[in-house]
Structures are given as structure tokens and as C-alpha cells.
Amino acid sequence: MSDLKYPYGSEWRKWDLHVHTPSSLIHSYPGPDPWESFIIDLETLPPEFKVIGINDYIFIDGYKRVLKEKAKGRLANIDLILPVIELRLDKFGGSSGHLSRVNYHIIFSNEVEPEIIEHQFLNALCSKYILSPQYDNIITCEKWAAIPTKRSLEDLGRLIIDSVPEEERCNFDIPLIEGFNNLCLSLDSVQSALKSHYFEGKYLTAVGKTEWADIKWNNHSIADKKNIINGAHFVFISAKNPEAWEQARRSLKDGGVNCRLLDCSDAHALSTASVKDRLGKCFTWIKADPTFQGLRQLLYEPEARVFVGDKPHAISHVVKNSTKYMSMIEFERTELAKDEEIWFSSNIPLNHGLVAIIGNKGNGKSALADILALLGNTHNSNFSFLNRDRFREPKTKLDGMFSASITWKSGLKFKKTLSEPVDQSAVELVKYIPQKYLESICSDLKESNKIQFDHELKEVIFSHVDDTSRLGKETLSELINYLTNEKEERISQLVNELKGINIKIVFLENQRTEEYRKGLVAQLEQLNNELKAHQEAKPIEIKKPEEDLQVKKEIEDAVNEISDLQRRESELSEEINCKKEILRKAILQIASAEKLLTRIDNLERQLSTFYNESSEDEIVLELDVKEVVTLKIDRQLVHNVKNGAETLKLEARTSLNEDYKDSLAAQIKTIRDQMKAKHLSLDESNRKYQSYLQQLKDWQRKHDEIIGSAENAASIKGMEAKLAALDDLPAQHKNLTTKRKNLVHEIFKAKEQLLEEYRKLYSPVQYFINKNSMSSEPDILQFFASITVDGFVDGLLEMINKGRKGSFQGEQEGRERLKELVLSNDFSTENGVQYFLECVQEHLEYDKRDGNNRKVLLRDQLRQQVEPEDLYDFLYGLNYLQPRFELRWQNKPLDQLSPGERGNLLLVFYLLIDKRDTPLIIDQPEENLDNQTIATMLVPAIKKAKESRQIIIVTHNPNLAVVCDADQIIHSQLDKTNGNRVIYTSGAIEDPKITKLIVDVLEGTKAAFDLRDAKYEVLERLH
Structure with a gap:
């Protein structure tokens, strides 16, 4: 513990520097011996009163008496008692009929002995006194020349009263008061007496504001009036209330003169009296040690160290927030402490x-x-x-x-x-x-420090958000999540749409490569070779054999039966193909129905989640959200289609199953068996001829398959259609990239909406900064919310194989090139973001390293298990662009500032x-x-x-x-x-x-x- 008397430092206490005692020339303390009641009244002052200044005009007796009582153990509640002398200067205010004299106070240090004040100051002034101008003949005519005492002042008062006509004497006070009030000193004589080495650094001065204010502002008095107040350390006033004190202080400040104004009681009566000038009627609080040196500190910090009113805000604030102020730290040694280690x-x-x-x-x-x-x-x-x-x-x-x-x-x-x-x-x-x-x-400014400071920024921003605007949330992150949740969901929906577009774009880009075109040409060439080989392998024609009439009749009958069976086989084949198409469509309908039903279930769950998430809003808005949003679902329509498809599927599978006796598959099998038996019944020449006809039929079918149609991708015409379609790919690709660009627009727009919420949140703190600026420079400290790039470089490079040729080849070189792209672009506008995406896309399509501009394939630059659409999802999804709070100094962000x-x-x-x-x-x-x-x-x-x-x-x-x-x-x-x-x-x-x-x-x-x-x-x- 410090051995100083006041180890807590400067604290707020009440100081009353203008208290008159019963020894004063003028007082209203009751009783034949008012001192006891006076001392008791001082002892029962409110506990905040710690310093008093004893002022008995030009006498020091009252101060001595108070010190004597203190020495006896009285006045334990008062820490400091200062001697104050009050003089009348030879500067007058008011009218010629009622002149007032400027009151001049000297507050001496308690270290100056009363006897020193008497002998070295008061006695030094004895030869310097002058009378008010209208009575100066009393001294010049040597009617009065004495050392000021109560008796001599009373004599002076009688002389003054006797010097006026008898009918005017009723306007005068008692002789003692009149004698003192008309005894004046020049400011120079007072200052000269204070130059004694006894008083060096041990006194302060004050001017009475009320009497000083009576001096008129004119060409003759303005200099003296300013010199008197500006030459004093303080100005005293006994204000009726704090508002009156403030009004007086403001008038001094507006007048450009000393406004270190202290309110004092100017007490002439006990605290129980009804008059204004009574004990305890002082509104001045001073934050300082209750010492003379503490009073001197007011010369340098009057605004911060003086409060006039019922109680300083600081005291009330500490009491109301007592858990936020540390009062004492204590150290103890543990059982592990060694004797030689003292420390704390x-x-x-x-x-x-x-x-x-x-x-x-x-x-x-x-x-x-x-x-x-x-x-x-x-x-x-x-x-x-x-x-x-x-x-x-x-x-x-x-x-x-x-x-x-x-x-x-x-x-x-x-x-x-x-x-x-x-x-x-x-x-x-x-x-x-x-x-x-x-x-x-x-x-x-490392990343870890950035994260920590971002956390600090959010806490401070949240501290400025009004309680009513916090919406019951405890942190800024919670509030942001609440305000932006729907916007984030919208962004997620847009990103999902983007993923579908990117898959289609990658599909088209794969087809637009020269390798892909060469592959199609090679396949077409292979098909043409197959066609040529197939044409060369056309069955050699076999003439229809000649038979006798009897045999001919038998052969014709057999052939006709075969023809009938072939016709029936063709009919059944068409029916089977129809059944296959019905089966394919039925399976597709069943799968689509199941997907739709699942999607409907998901929609219901989403709606249920929506209802749950809107419960707080329901309470706030006082409405039923189920009346606002309704969902009508008729699953039966889907089930009807699905059930019909199930029936068709069963019928088709039955028709195509050989195990069922009357199925189409069983019928065509029977016909083919019959055709085979008929073939065997023919003679050799006719068997060969019928075999030729079957081979020719099979050859023609294969021939037609190779030539094919535009719809058959594996045929010549299909391959030619594919090659022809390559010419349409640029237009299709452009259409898809336009859709992607539009989605980027929507995503960025949604992020700007997020940003607007951030701006609303930091606006109170920016208003606070502007209102409480510590600098004359406007906007020296600024809060911003901006869309910033976070994690783009690392995110993209994680997908790139830095060993492959491309713009971003090389561990360090690729990183620097990508960083340069980021730093050279503007992410605060949509145009800037779109341009940035174009730049990155161009760097992915062309090798932009020095001396290169060679076209490169995206797939060739990627790491294993990374697909092109993965990179596109990252690049165009803009997840690396996030609203972020930022603090700037003179419009420069934190990372661009000097240490x-x-x-x-x-x-x-x-x-x-x-x-x-x-x-x-x-x-x-x-x-x-x-x-x-x-x-x-x-x-x-x-x-x-x-x-x-x-x-x-x-x-x-x-x-x-x-x-x-x-x-x-x-x-x-x-x-x-x-x-x-x-x-x-x-x-x-x-x-x-x-x-x-x-x-x-x-x-x-x-x-x-x-x-x-x-x-x-x-x-x-x-x-």
C-alpha cells in the first residue's frame, strides 16, 4: 500500500472557498457565542464537503479559531482548511449613486502560517489603503489615519456617515460595514505585497464576478476591467443554482475573459437559514487531492476538474456500473513461495x-x-x-x-x-x-490478427446499435444472420441454378475442342469404311431355281408359308418395338412421378420450416402466416399417372416375356421356329435361294443401320449431323454464358443487398465518430462496409495443378499473377466484378505468361479429381466476395497504413x-x-x-x-x-x-x- 495520504489519486470532493466565520465583520450566526453552532454546522455538512476556505475579509482571527478547533480533534470531516483574504479594489461599478467595489480574494496555502499572512501581507497593505473617491478628503484632511481594525473601521464608518447630509444617512449601513466597504486598494499594491518570498507559489487569487460585472464596458474602463479578471487565477460567484452559475460562466466565456468560475457559498449564516449565503449552499466539486497543490491543478484542467451541480456524472456512473470499475488489487504469497523471492x-x-x-x-x-x-x-x-x-x-x-x-x-x-x-x-x-x-x-497485419480485429470491429459496431434495433440479438453476427438469412438463401438458390448452367457450359466446351471435332471426323471415316466394307460384302445374287410343275407347286406353297410367317414376324416385331417404347415411357413416367412426389414432400418440409422460422414474425406482426402463404397439393393426380404407368409397364413386360404362352415374345419365337422348319423342308437349291434372300434382307438392314438417320448418333448421318451441329455450338455457348452472366448479376445484386444491411448497422458508429471527432480534419476516421475478396487466391490455386502449362503455372509465379489480377480489379461494382471474371476466364483459356498466349484447355490445368465445373462454380459463384466491415484512417484501409x-x-x-x-x-x-x-x-x-x-x-x-x-x-x-x-x-x-x-x-x-x-x-x- 502506498504511504501517501491520498493513494487513490484525484477524486471528486466539494470545495467551498468562501466561508465567513462568526469573527467576520458581517455575519448572521445566531446567539451571544455563535462559534459552537458554527463548528457543529461545519461538522454536519454532507460528507462530500472536504475543503473550506475561511474568509473574514481583511482579518485572520476566524481562520485561527477554526484551526484551533481542528487541532482539538473537531472538524474531522474536513480535510483542508485554507485562509482567504477578501479586499476591495479601487475599481468601481454601478451608478454614481450606488457604487460597488470589485472584490479581490487571495487564497493562501495552508502551509503559510496565519502570523505570516498578518505580518507580511496585511500589515504591508496598511499604508496602501485609499477611500472611495467621494470620501477621500477624510484621509487627505487627516481626519482618519489608522491600521485597519474593527474599532478603527468603525471610526472610519462614522466619519463617512457624518460627512453626508442628515437626510441621506438613513441609506447607510452600520459604521463598521461602511468603513470596510469604502476602504480600497489598488491592484498593484496588492500584487506588490504578494511578491514576498514567503508567498512564492503559495497563493492563488480570485475576483468576485458580481461586482466585477458592474464595471461598465467603455473606452476608459475596458482595459482595466479585462486586466483585473484575466490577471486572477479564478472567479468567484455565489450562484442561486447551477443554472445561474452556468449562465454566468457562459457570459464570461462569450466575453473572451477568464471563465474559471467557482461557485462558493459566501456563507454568513448557518445551513438552516433561509438566506442564499448560508453554510453548505455550494455547488462546486473539484477532482483533486484536498490540498493547495490540488487547487493549483485547476489552472491547467478547469473543464475536466471542476463540476458545478448536485453531483458529477462520473460519481453516478461509477455507482450505477459498480461491477465495471476495479478498486483494489492485492497480492499474496502462495505456499510455494521462496523467502528469497519477494516480488509482489x-x-x-x-x-x-x-x-x-x-x-x-x-x-x-x-x-x-x-x-x-x-x-x-x-x-x-x-x-x-x-x-x-x-x-x-x-x-x-x-x-x-x-x-x-x-x-x-x-x-x-x-x-x-x-x-x-x-x-x-x-x-x-x-x-x-x-x-x-x-x-x-x-x-x-497477419490473417490471425485480421480475424481478431474483425471480431473487435463487430463488437464495437454492435455496442453502438440501439437496443431497439438489436431485435433481441446478443451479438452483431446473430443480428446480421437474422437480417440477411433470406438473402443468403436467395444466393444459394442462384448458385444452384449456376451449377446447372456450368455443367452445360462444360459439356459444350468439351465439344468445341479441336480434339472433339477430330474424334467425330475419325468416327465418320470409320463408319464410311464400314459402309464400304459392308457394300463389298453384299451377298452374291442366287437366281431363283427352276422346278417341274409338281415340285414348283410344293415349293411355292412352302415359300408362300415362309412369306406369311415372315410377314407375321415383321408385324410382331413392330408390335414388340411398340411395347418396348410403351415400357420405356412407363418406366420414365414412374421415375418422374416418384421424383415429383419426393419434390412435393420436400416442398412441404420447406413450407413447414418456413412456418417455423416465421413464428417470431407472426408474433411481431400479429398475424397467422398460414393465412398469408398457403400450399395446395393434389398427389392423386400424380398417383393416377403413376398407377397407369405401372399397369402399362406390367402389360408390356408380360408381352415381352417368352415365358408367357400368348405373349408377343412367345408368338414371334414360335413363328421363327416354324420358319426354320419350313426352310428345312425345301430342296437344296431353294434352301440356298431362301438363305440368300434372308442374307440380303439382313445385309440391307445392316446397310440402313450404318447410313442411319440424324437421330442415330452412331450412324453416318448421325455423325454428319453431329459435325454440322458443331457450327451451332458458339451460339449455344454464348447463350449459356449470357445466362451465367445474368446469374452473376443476380448474385452480386443480392450481395449488395447484404452490404446495405451492413451499412445500416455501422451508420450509428460513424455518426458517433463524426459527432465526437478528435481532429479538425473532417472524416479522418471512417467506418466502411464493402464487398471484399476473401480466400479467392488460395481457393482457386487449390484446384490448379501448378506443374501444368498455363497462366498460373509455378507455385510462387502463379500466386503472384493471380494476386495481381485481384489487386488490379474493382470489386465494389458489378461492372468491376464482371470484368474480373472475364480476365480470369481469359487467363484460364490462354497461357498469359511472358512470351505466350497459347490456347490451353482448362481440364489440362486442373488437379486430379477436380472437374472444370467445380472451378466454374467457385469462380462464378462469388462466394469469395463477402460484405465486411472496415475501419479507415484518412480514407486508407488498415493494411495500407504505416505502423x-x-x-x-x-x-x-x-x-x-x-x-x-x-x-x-x-x-x-x-x-x-x-x-x-x-x-x-x-x-x-x-x-x-x-x-x-x-x-x-x-x-x-x-x-x-x-x-x-x-x-x-x-x-x-x-x-x-x-x-x-x-x-x-x-x-x-x-x-x-x-x-x-x-x-x-x-x-x-x-x-x-x-x-x-x-x-x-x-x-x-x-x-
């Missing part, structure tokens, strides 16, 4: 605002950041201290010797040993940006845009940033971020902590001579001990800022 042994309180961990290199700064992150269940394990090369080195096992616990503002407490790994399944209670992670993204620009973007992203309210821990945010960027971007971003979440930064440059006005400084020092003991000293910037540590670190390291300027900045602010 202290407890460190944590401020709920901006905490800066400083110290020289290698002194335990990052150790504290790593441990805080571990205790906060960070998912980022890029620790610079808790890793196997340092504290978790397996041989020493130091990590097992210590445990730490974190206590949250809510009172919840979590404990871990320092050897415990990061638990990715635990709820992440802090956001940690370790230096290794920042460096890895700044120097090399410094990338670091700046990432820090502003986490500090400014990230709406998550868990603690943010950043290790060395200033790395990779130049001085100007730190001053113009990083510092404002840190100041803005600490308004809404706890920020903890580790820095080698403590000047960053100073210019960011850190609420708490934790100085880290490693004592290697004492068991590697890490000493953490915590407190506010304004604490003198912390100031010295800051300067020591600045002198001991090369700061990111110029060392001389940095040291000057610290000393200027803190001394």
Missing part, C-alpha cells in the same frame, strides 16, 4: 478514472498491467511479463509462488494465481491491449469509438506515434475515453500522464537487491512526492516528447 507484496488502490503506470524500463509496469488483465479475464494472452520467457519461465516457476485478487467497486472479489492461463470461455471483464498485440497489428498511422487508428478506435464500458488497459499507447499525433489525437482521445470507463495506461513517458491529466499515478520500481521486490507508489499528479517521481523518470529516460519540454511541462503545472 503490496496492495494497490485503483482510481476509477485514468490511471497511469509509470517507471523506468524493466521496473514492473507491464507486470501490473498483465496481472490486472489476467484478473479481469482478458481473452488476449499476448503478455509481455506473464510469459514463459519471463515470469512464467518453467524452471523458476515464479508464477506459482504468487496470487492476486481484484476487488471491484461493487464489492465483488476475484482471486487467481499468476500461473493460471487465460480462460477464453470466461466473461471478459476488461479489455487489454498489450504492447505485443499492438505491435503485431502495427507492423504486420504509426495504424497504431493511431487502433488507439483511437479503442479509446474513442469502443462503447464497451469495461476497464481498458493499454500497454505503452505512445509507441509508434510521433509527438504531434500524441498531442493532437492520442491525448484528446484518452481524455474523452476516461469520461465513460476506467482507463489504465502503462507508459515509459510520464509526461503523457501529465498532459492527459491522469487521475492517479502508479510509480513502479523494482529493487533487484531485495528479492526483486516491486514497489508501487500511487497518488495524484499534484502530490509533491508523485511530482518528484515523475521528474525522476523523465530525467532517467528518453521521453517521447523532448525531454526539456516535458520536464518544463511537469514543473510548470505542478510547482
Whole structure:
């Protein structure tokens, strides 16, 4: 635990710097001895009151009395009591009938003894007093010349009252008040008295706003009026309410003068009084140590360190989100600890605002950041201290010797040993940006880092989506899926259509090759050769034999019977062919019916799924989706056709089956047997002749088959038709590629619709960025949603055989050529995508390597088991084009930024845009940033971020902590001579001990800022 009085650093407290005591010239405290009731009233002030300024005009007696009571143990609730002197300057406002004097307050440090104020300041002014102009003759005529005391001021008042006509004396106050109000000093005389070495750096000044405002703005007074207020450190007012204070502050700001306006009670009465100027009626909160140095800090950060109102938002925010603010880290030794290893042994309180961990290199700064992150269940394990090369080195096992616990503002407490790994399944209670992670993204945006940062982008975008627009979803991915599911299904349907087109295109492309044409020509030539050989093998004609009449009659009868059988055979053959056609058609109808019935079942299931998926929409829209979408199905019509086909199929199979007695197949078999028997009954000459006729018939049938028809692909005419059809292939191919191009259009259009949903989702965060810009440059930080190429190069090259000739031959050369194609094309428009597809298609059809432009076949370039249609499905399906969120800096994407620009973007992203309210821990945010960027971007971003979440930064440059006005400084020092003991000293910037540590670190390291300027900045602010 730090030995400083206020180890938590700067905290919000109420400061009332204008309180009058019962010793004041003017007061309304009741009773003959009002001091006890006054002290009790101070002791019962609300607990937020910690600092009061005792102001009894030009007297110090009341301050002494209050100090005396404090020394007795009273006023334990008040941390600081400051002496304040109130003077009247010789500048007047109002009309000549009612002049007001400018009130000038000097707030002395509590380190200045009251006697020093009396002797070295008040006494030094004695010879400098002047009266109001209308009464200056009282001094010049030597009617009054005295050291100001209550008695002498009362005498002066009587002289003033006696100097006016008797009828006007009723308009005057009591002599004591009149004497004081008309006793004035020049500003020069006051400033001269303050130049004493006793007061160097130990006083602050304030001007009363109300009386100052009475001075008229004219040619004679404008310079004096501005000099008075601008020369003071603060402006005091006793406002009726915070709104009145704000109005007064705005008038000062609009007038271009000092607007460091503090509300004070100007209490002259107890808190129970009904008057405005009473104890406790002060709205000023100051975020600082309750010390004089804490008050001095207001000179540099008045906007951030002063709040006037009922309660600062920061206090209410922390109370409402008490589980999001760490309050204390405690270290313990485990049973494994060795005596010689001390390391961590202290407890460190944590401020709920901006905490800066400083110290020289290698002194335990990052150790504290790593441990805080571990205790906060960070998912980022890029620790610079808790890793196997340092504290978790397996041989020493130091990590097992210590445990730490974190206590949250809510009172919840979590404990871990320092050897415990990061638990990715635990709820992440802090956001940690370790230096290794920042460096890895700044120097090399690897795919793993891209994925991690994409996840961060989505979380931040989702944090800006209004609760009403989240539709009950818990992550951006869930919301995107919900909003785009139907569009993705539409894309899937289009891709399925595309696959069918690609199969047809590949079929045509296979036919358009020269090899295919040569194959057809060769087959035609073979058929012609067969025809020629067949013609040469035509049966030799055998003359019909001559017989006697009796034999002739028998032969004719036999031949006629054979002819009848042949005719009957031909008739049966035709009937059998008809039955075969009926059977073919019946089988086809049955198969089609079964497919259709299955498709109907699928349609019903799809509709059922549609109904289920629409159930939430039904509730939201308050309607029955089954009344919106109906499906009428009549399966009976399909079953009727199928049953009819089943009957025809059975009849046809029966007719074609020889085993059935009366079937067509059995009949033709019988006829052929009969024909064979008749042939045997003929004599030899007639048998030969009939055999010739049968051979001639068979030859003619074969002849006709070889010549064939256009429909018979295996015939000469069929082959000639095929060759002729090749001339029509270009037109057919063009028609199919046009259909494919149209499908690509539809797919890209659907992806643009997805993109539009992405744009709607990031619009709130872009609005937030524009509204809270940290730079005067417009649009310096931009969110985009764009269609990006993801996985195309790897996906295509996985299908390509890099050893085969083609544009993408060669492992490295092919990859570079394909990358160049991707980088040189625009994927944000459909025209750009279509052009890209044409380029890739051309590279697949022609070898585009240097010195080549030879036509190549796609199939020859592919790996085994990869078909051309597979590649086309990948190329034209556009699955590699996906909507993606992108963060840009000055219109440049992340991967095109320099390390410094990338670091700046990432820090502003986490500090400014990230709406998550868990603690943010950043290790060395200033790395990779130049001085100007730190001053113009990083510092404002840190100041803005600490308004809404706890920020903890580790820095080698403590000047960053100073210019960011850190609420708490934790100085880290490693004592290697004492068991590697890490000493953490915590407190506010304004604490003198912390100031010295800051300067020591600045002198001991090369700061990111110029060392001389940095040291000057610290000393200027803190001394």
C-alpha cells in the first residue's frame, strides 16, 4: 500500500472557498457565542464537503479559531482548511449613486502560517489603503489615519456617515460595514505585497464576478476591467443554482475573459437559514487531492476538474456500473513461495478514472498491467511479463509462488494465481491491449490478427446499435444472420441454378475442342469404311431355281408359308418395338412421378420450416402466416399417372416375356421356329435361294443401320449431323454464358443487398465518430462496409495443378499473377466484378505468361479429381466476395497504413469509438506515434475515453500522464537487491512526492516528447 495520504489519486470532493466565520465583520450566526453552532454546522455538512476556505475579509482571527478547533480533534470531516483574504479594489461599478467595489480574494496555502499572512501581507497593505473617491478628503484632511481594525473601521464608518447630509444617512449601513466597504486598494499594491518570498507559489487569487460585472464596458474602463479578471487565477460567484452559475460562466466565456468560475457559498449564516449565503449552499466539486497543490491543478484542467451541480456524472456512473470499475488489487504469497523471492507484496488502490503506470524500463509496469488483465479475464494472452520467457519461465516457476485478487467497486472479489492461463470461455471483464498485440497489428497485419480485429470491429459496431434495433440479438453476427438469412438463401438458390448452367457450359466446351471435332471426323471415316466394307460384302445374287410343275407347286406353297410367317414376324416385331417404347415411357413416367412426389414432400418440409422460422414474425406482426402463404397439393393426380404407368409397364413386360404362352415374345419365337422348319423342308437349291434372300434382307438392314438417320448418333448421318451441329455450338455457348452472366448479376445484386444491411448497422458508429471527432480534419476516421475478396487466391490455386502449362503455372509465379489480377480489379461494382471474371476466364483459356498466349484447355490445368465445373462454380459463384466491415484512417484501409498511422487508428478506435464500458488497459499507447499525433489525437482521445470507463495506461513517458491529466499515478520500481521486490507508489499528479517521481523518470529516460519540454511541462503545472 502506498504511504501517501491520498493513494487513490484525484477524486471528486466539494470545495467551498468562501466561508465567513462568526469573527467576520458581517455575519448572521445566531446567539451571544455563535462559534459552537458554527463548528457543529461545519461538522454536519454532507460528507462530500472536504475543503473550506475561511474568509473574514481583511482579518485572520476566524481562520485561527477554526484551526484551533481542528487541532482539538473537531472538524474531522474536513480535510483542508485554507485562509482567504477578501479586499476591495479601487475599481468601481454601478451608478454614481450606488457604487460597488470589485472584490479581490487571495487564497493562501495552508502551509503559510496565519502570523505570516498578518505580518507580511496585511500589515504591508496598511499604508496602501485609499477611500472611495467621494470620501477621500477624510484621509487627505487627516481626519482618519489608522491600521485597519474593527474599532478603527468603525471610526472610519462614522466619519463617512457624518460627512453626508442628515437626510441621506438613513441609506447607510452600520459604521463598521461602511468603513470596510469604502476602504480600497489598488491592484498593484496588492500584487506588490504578494511578491514576498514567503508567498512564492503559495497563493492563488480570485475576483468576485458580481461586482466585477458592474464595471461598465467603455473606452476608459475596458482595459482595466479585462486586466483585473484575466490577471486572477479564478472567479468567484455565489450562484442561486447551477443554472445561474452556468449562465454566468457562459457570459464570461462569450466575453473572451477568464471563465474559471467557482461557485462558493459566501456563507454568513448557518445551513438552516433561509438566506442564499448560508453554510453548505455550494455547488462546486473539484477532482483533486484536498490540498493547495490540488487547487493549483485547476489552472491547467478547469473543464475536466471542476463540476458545478448536485453531483458529477462520473460519481453516478461509477455507482450505477459498480461491477465495471476495479478498486483494489492485492497480492499474496502462495505456499510455494521462496523467502528469497519477494516480488509482489503490496496492495494497490485503483482510481476509477485514468490511471497511469509509470517507471523506468524493466521496473514492473507491464507486470501490473498483465496481472490486472489476467484478473479481469482478458481473452488476449499476448503478455509481455506473464510469459514463459519471463515470469512464467518453467524452471523458476515464479508464477506459482504468487496470487492476486481484484476487488471491484461493487464489492465483488476475484482471486487467481499468476500461473493460471487465460480462460477464453470466461466473461471478459476488461479489455487489454498489450504492447505485443499492438505491435503485431502495427507492423504486420497477419490473417490471425485480421480475424481478431474483425471480431473487435463487430463488437464495437454492435455496442453502438440501439437496443431497439438489436431485435433481441446478443451479438452483431446473430443480428446480421437474422437480417440477411433470406438473402443468403436467395444466393444459394442462384448458385444452384449456376451449377446447372456450368455443367452445360462444360459439356459444350468439351465439344468445341479441336480434339472433339477430330474424334467425330475419325468416327465418320470409320463408319464410311464400314459402309464400304459392308457394300463389298453384299451377298452374291442366287437366281431363283427352276422346278417341274409338281415340285414348283410344293415349293411355292412352302415359300408362300415362309412369306406369311415372315410377314407375321415383321408385324410382331413392330408390335414388340411398340411395347418396348410403351415400357420405356412407363418406366420414365414412374421415375418422374416418384421424383415429383419426393419434390412435393420436400416442398412441404420447406413450407413447414418456413412456418417455423416465421413464428417470431407472426408474433411481431400479429398475424397467422398460414393465412398469408398457403400450399395446395393434389398427389392423386400424380398417383393416377403413376398407377397407369405401372399397369402399362406390367402389360408390356408380360408381352415381352417368352415365358408367357400368348405373349408377343412367345408368338414371334414360335413363328421363327416354324420358319426354320419350313426352310428345312425345301430342296437344296431353294434352301440356298431362301438363305440368300434372308442374307440380303439382313445385309440391307445392316446397310440402313450404318447410313442411319440424324437421330442415330452412331450412324453416318448421325455423325454428319453431329459435325454440322458443331457450327451451332458458339451460339449455344454464348447463350449459356449470357445466362451465367445474368446469374452473376443476380448474385452480386443480392450481395449488395447484404452490404446495405451492413451499412445500416455501422451508420450509428460513424455518426458517433463524426459527432465526437478528435481532429479538425473532417472524416479522418471512417467506418466502411464493402464487398471484399476473401480466400479467392488460395481457393482457386487449390484446384490448379501448378506443374501444368498455363497462366498460373509455378507455385510462387502463379500466386503472384493471380494476386495481381485481384489487386488490379474493382470489386465494389458489378461492372468491376464482371470484368474480373472475364480476365480470369481469359487467363484460364490462354497461357498469359511472358512470351505466350497459347490456347490451353482448362481440364489440362486442373488437379486430379477436380472437374472444370467445380472451378466454374467457385469462380462464378462469388462466394469469395463477402460484405465486411472496415475501419479507415484518412480514407486508407488498415493494411495500407504505416505502423504509426495504424497504431493511431487502433488507439483511437479503442479509446474513442469502443462503447464497451469495461476497464481498458493499454500497454505503452505512445509507441509508434510521433509527438504531434500524441498531442493532437492520442491525448484528446484518452481524455474523452476516461469520461465513460476506467482507463489504465502503462507508459515509459510520464509526461503523457501529465498532459492527459491522469487521475492517479502508479510509480513502479523494482529493487533487484531485495528479492526483486516491486514497489508501487500511487497518488495524484499534484502530490509533491508523485511530482518528484515523475521528474525522476523523465530525467532517467528518453521521453517521447523532448525531454526539456516535458520536464518544463511537469514543473510548470505542478510547482
